Amino acid sequence: MTTLRAFTCDDLFRFNNINLDPLTETYGIPFYLQYLAHWPEYFIVAEAPGGELMGYIMGKAEGSVAREEWHGHVTALSVAPEFRRLGLAAKLMELLEEISERKGGFFVDLFVRVSNQVAVNMYKQLGYSVYRTVIEYYSASNGEPDEDAYGELPSVAVSAKRSQNTYIHSTHCSHFNKWKRIIVFVGLNILNLSYNI
Structure with a gap:
C-alpha cells in the first residue's frame, strides 16, 4: 500500500x-529546504x-495579499521510473489541488x-488545457538548445473570467461552480501571468 505523507x-x-x-x-538542497520551511x-x-x-510533488x-488572490503552484512533480503508469502523479496532483482549495486558492x-x-497528456486528462507557450524556459545542458514550456487554462474558467474581469478580485472562489485549473507549460524565464483574464 502506498503512503502519501509530508516530505x-x-x-x-x-x-x-x-x-x-x-x-x-x-535544485540545490537550500531550494528544497526553502519550500519545506515555507x-x-x-x-x-x-x-x-x-x-x-x-515520487513527490513540491508546490x-x-x-496577492492586497487583492486576496491566492493560487497553488506546482514547482516539481516526479515519479521514479519503476512506479510510473500507476496513476501516482495524478493522485499527487489531486492532493495538491485539494490542499490549495482548502487554503482558498482560485486555481493551480x-x-x-x-x-x-506523457505529462502533457496527463494534465489534459486532469482537465487542464494549453494556455500559452513560454519560449526557452528550461535551460539545456550538454550544448542542447533551451526548451520551451506550455501554459494551460481550463476553458470553463477562462470564459467565466473573461466575461467578468473584476469579479475575480471582489469575490471568493466559492462563487464559481468549478475549481479553476491552470497549467503553464513553460519556455520563458519571465512569467507575467494575469489572472483577471
Whole structure:
C-alpha cells in the first residue's frame, strides 16, 4: 500500500532515484529546504511499503495579499521510473489541488516541458488545457538548445473570467461552480501571468 505523507528533511537524502530522470528539474538542497520551511503542506512524498520513495510533488501558494488572490503552484512533480503508469502523479496532483482549495486558492498552475508528452497528456486528462507557450524556459545542458514550456487554462474558467474581469478580485472562489485549473507549460524565464483574464 502506498503512503502519501509530508516530505521531511531526511527525504532529501533518499530521493535521488526519482531525480535522476532527465525530464525532472532538480535544485540545490537550500531550494528544497526553502519550500519545506515555507510551504510544508505543499510538499508531499509517496512511499512504497518497503520505505522506497516512489515520487513527490513540491508546490507553494502564490498570490496577492492586497487583492486576496491566492493560487497553488506546482514547482516539481516526479515519479521514479519503476512506479510510473500507476496513476501516482495524478493522485499527487489531486492532493495538491485539494490542499490549495482548502487554503482558498482560485486555481493551480504549473510549468511542463513541451517534449514531455506523457505529462502533457496527463494534465489534459486532469482537465487542464494549453494556455500559452513560454519560449526557452528550461535551460539545456550538454550544448542542447533551451526548451520551451506550455501554459494551460481550463476553458470553463477562462470564459467565466473573461466575461467578468473584476469579479475575480471582489469575490471568493466559492462563487464559481468549478475549481479553476491552470497549467503553464513553460519556455520563458519571465512569467507575467494575469489572472483577471
